Amino acid sequence: ALYLRASEALREYAARQPMQPLVFRKRGTEVSLDYYRVDDALWSDPDQLLSLSAASLRTARQETLAKQRPLRLKDLPNLSLRMELLLHEAGVRTVRHLRELGSKRCWLRLRAINQHIGFKTLLALEGAIEGRHEAALPQTVRAELNEWYQETLKGDAS
Known part of the structure; x- marks a missing residue:
């Protein structure tokens, strides 16, 4: 039936x-x-x-x-109240804005505030945007983000 x-x-x-x-x-x-x-x-x-x-x-x-539809950034997977506050400091105050900017640009904004922000934060942001735990991100996405992260760090060093 x-x-x-x-x-x-x-x-x-x-x-x-x-x-x-x-x-x-x-x-x-x-x-x-x-x-x-x-x-x-x-x-x-x-x-x-x-x-x-x-x-x-x-x-x-x-x-x-x-x-x-979460109302706040901290309601997304992987994001804590501390991360929400950091994102606010970086000018990202809404879930919509986070999604519009994407994980890479948000990560760059966070990195400008705190040089200790690492790869795990980039994965957390991507997972939050996709609505899943960062550990559940497809391997292809993780690899592409890792490649971008490594290139970005090389650019910072030079």
Whole structure:
């Protein structure tokens, strides 16, 4: 069986064509979720099914983004209150600004304030921008950042 996540378009469709909600038992109690079973009538209308599926996916993505949007830099993975304060000192005060600048430019701003900022901070910034722990960054990203970091340090030395 296929179930679609509730969306405004699906609710409008369900008002005209009743749909069966997804219900399961949890500790002996029935729990109804905001998903609805695709019935035979909807299966026989591929254009409508595709349209409702797309609306469900959009709604799910919007809800996920709304839940994941941190309000402060310290709420991002890898960033502490101390790092948030350093970023503020470097002129990076919002998550949006961090993402716009990117990890390299933010790292350069931090390095201008504190010469002890190292490679781990660069990885932390990249991870924060990508929304994952720095240890979970793909090897290709880590290698590219390491190469940039090494070249930047050579440039500083000369």
